[in-house]
Amino acid sequence: MSDTTIRPDAIAEAPPAKSGREVIFRHSLVVRVTHWINVICISLLLMSGLQIFNAHPMLYWGQYGADADKPVIEMVADNWRSPQPQGLTRIGGLTFHTTGVLGVSGGEVRGFPAWATLPGHRNLAVGRNWHFFLAWIFVINGGLYLLYNAANGHLRKDLTPTREQLKPSHIWRDIVDHLRLKHPVGEEAKSYNVLQKFAYLAVVFILLPMMVATGLTMSPGFDAFAPWLLDLFGGRQSARTLHFICANLIVLFVIVHVVEVFIAGVFNEIGSMITGRYTIKTRAH
Amino acid sequence: MISQPFSRRGLIGVGSAVMGGLMLSGCDRLAQAPSLLGLVRGAEGLTRRSQHLILSGQPLAREFKASDISPTFKANGTLRPGGETYAAMVANNFATWSLSVGGLVARPFKLGLAELKALPARTQITRHDCVEGWSAIAGWTGAPLGGLLRRAGLLPQARYIVFHCADDLIGSSDGSGLYYESIDLLDAFHPQTILAHTMNGAPLQVPHGAPVRLRVERQLGYKQAKYVMAIEAVDRLDHIMGGKGGFWEDRGYEWYAGI
Numbered sequence: 001m002s003d004t005t006i007r008p009d010a011i012a013e014a015p016p017a018k019s020g021r022e023v024i025f026r027h028s029l030v031v032r033v034t035h036w037i038n039v040i041c042i043s044l045l046l047m048s049g050l051q052i053f054n055a056h057p058m059l060y061w062g063q064y065g066a067d068a069d070k071p072v073i074e075m076v077a078d079n080w081r082s083p084q085p086q087g088l089t090r091i092g093g094l095t096f097h098t099t100g101v102l103g104v105s106g107g108e109v110r111g112f113p114a115w116a117t118l119p120g121h122r123n124l125a126v127g128r129n130w131h132f133f134l135a136w137i138f139v140i141n142g143g144l145y146l147l148y149n150a151a152n153g154h155l156r157k158d159l160t161p162t163r164e165q166l167k168p169s170h171i172w173r174d175i176v177d178h179l180r181l182k183h184p185v186g187e188e189a190k191s192y193n194v195l196q197k198f199a200y201l202a203v204v205f206i207l208l209p210m211m212v213a214t215g216l217t218m219s220p221g222f223d224a225f226a227p228w229l230l231d232l233f234g235g236r237q238s239a240r241t242l243h244f245i246c247a248n249l250i251v252l253f254v255i256v257h258v259v260e261v262f263i264a265g266v267f268n269e270i271g272s273m274i275t276g277r278y279t280i281k282t283r284a285h
Numbered sequence: 286m287i288s289q290p291f292s293r294r295g296l297i298g299v300g301s302a303v304m305g306g307l308m309l310s311g312c313d314r315l316a317q318a319p320s321l322l323g324l325v326r327g328a329e330g331l332t333r334r335s336q337h338l339i340l341s342g343q344p345l346a347r348e349f350k351a352s353d354i355s356p357t358f359k360a361n362g363t364l365r366p367g368g369e370t371y372a373a374m375v376a377n378n379f380a381t382w383s384l385s386v387g388g389l390v391a392r393p394f395k396l397g398l399a400e401l402k403a404l405p406a407r408t409q410i411t412r413h414d415c416v417e418g419w420s421a422i423a424g425w426t427g428a429p430l431g432g433l434l435r436r437a438g439l440l441p442q443a444r445y446i447v448f449h450c451a452d453d454l455i456g457s458s459d460g461s462g463l464y465y466e467s468i469d470l471l472d473a474f475h476p477q478t479i480l481a482h483t484m485n486g487a488p489l490q491v492p493h494g495a496p497v498r499l500r501v502e503r504q505l506g507y508k509q510a511k512y513v514m515a516i517e518a519v520d521r522l523d524h525i526m527g528g529k530g531g532f533w534e535d536r537g538y539e540w541y542a543g544i
Binding site: 058063133218227 | 312313316317322324325326327328329331332336339340344345346347349353355356357358359412414415416417418419420421422502503504505533536537538539543544
């Protein structure tokens with residue numbers, strides 16, 4: 001493959017490969033490698049996290065919370081001694097019948113089902129072993145991503161919305177375009193659109209740091225070192241609840257992200273995150 | 286040629302789908318393969334060393350107000366140890382209970398409950414965090430462990446303090462399920478590490494570890510050994526019970542439970 005030796009800037013300046021198409025260099029090696037490490041980490045962190053959650057599938061608000069206290073979210077089994085227990089999920093005052101998925105699944109009383117947890121069967125110890133191992137890799141990987149991309153200006157140049165993009169009319173047009181599943185072509189496709197930037201910034205600077213911070217404040221050791229951080233979250237059980245909510249928001253982001261990848265062209269999008277090269281249509285079809 | 290051939294991308298797609306499938310079906314086996322789990326558990330050392338770094342100044346765990354105490358403090362693990370010896374101690378209000386302090390110490394000694402209660406005590410209202418995820422707040426009064434260890438005089442080679450308990454959590458006939466725990470000297474000499482005999486102003490009740498339980502406030506619930514009978518200073522843990530330093534540690538949980 002002779003093209004692998006071409007430098008990024010040379011590719012950017014290269015003439016269009018075919019008429020109506022242009023190949024640009026979009027993702028640096030560091031972005032690509034940290035992205036895929038992140039995919040593995042977040043998937044397995046989620047699954048081992050659900051294993052840990054299952055040890056006590058109730059969430060509370062405040063400093064304390066256990067069986068006798070009122071949860072804000074809980075997954076329970078009704079008639080759990082009977083051959084056919086029913087899974088219930090309660091969120092605030094609302095009760096949902098979730099047999100087969102939450103509360104009861106595979107004939108077992110458990111919060112999340114076996115296919116969603118690591119390991120599949122109930123094993124809190126192994127779930128924790130994996131969760132903390134992955135948490136270290138996730139933090140180191142995320143730290144490398146931030147350092148590299150802050151230093152080379154990627155965060156500022158490519159992820160920060162421009163003044164033009166922040167105009168309400170522009171944001172509105174972008175929302176309408178997204179709803180119509182219309183994707184930019186030509187010059188516009190060379191940079192991220194404003195909703196994309198908002199989503200990436202929210203994940204990189206709010207959701208993922210929140211996962212780390214709420215995770216750390218569940219540690220009694222860390223709490224002795226930095227009690228103010230736990231105070232910020234309103235207590236240890238609030239931190240656990242926020243950890244769960246942020247994990248859900250990350251899952252929501254991943255779903256939208258993957259759907260967008262398919263809409264925008266799955267081979268071009270995934271290919272660009274592997275090779276760095278992204279093909280742009282230079283005119284509308 | 287700059288653009289990638291379609292077939293290569295196709296291969297990548299098919300490849301990742303196959304990998305994904307393999308991962309899901311082999312996930313459980315892989316997640317618990319001894320060699321892989323060994324690597325995964327290596328992260329505990331990194332966590333322990335990092336937390337030692339930030340905790341070496343011995344900061345205190347948050348202490349709460351009396352009004353913050355949980356209305357109900359969930360009792361977990363053993364709720365009443367079996368066996369006639371313990372039952373007899375309950376019957377005589379622990380008058381025959383004694384705590385032995387030994388191992389790698391210059392002056393081993395034994396202490397009755399009344400003597401322990403007569404020692405200078407520390408009272409703290411702290412949060413108990415179970416490894417399962419729940420928390421409860423209670424007030425604890427007891428003798429600081431550091432004072433007892435100083436009285437016994439730790440030998441220079443002592444590195445860990447082991448707590449031997451009266452409860453057998455799996456009801457084994459050979460004593461292989463007897464609860465035990467261990468902590469390092471940083472935690473042993475932490476001012477909030479106490480042998481609690483009083484909970485919320487009343488004598489410690491049986492479900493909570495009567496007559497005495499350990500409070501080591503910067504670690505999770507399974508470190509807070511209940512029904513403590515003996516304290517032993519050791520230089521290593523691998524020759525005790527399962528060799529991992531505690532009942533739950535022998536069953537896969539981390540020895541360092543600060544997180």
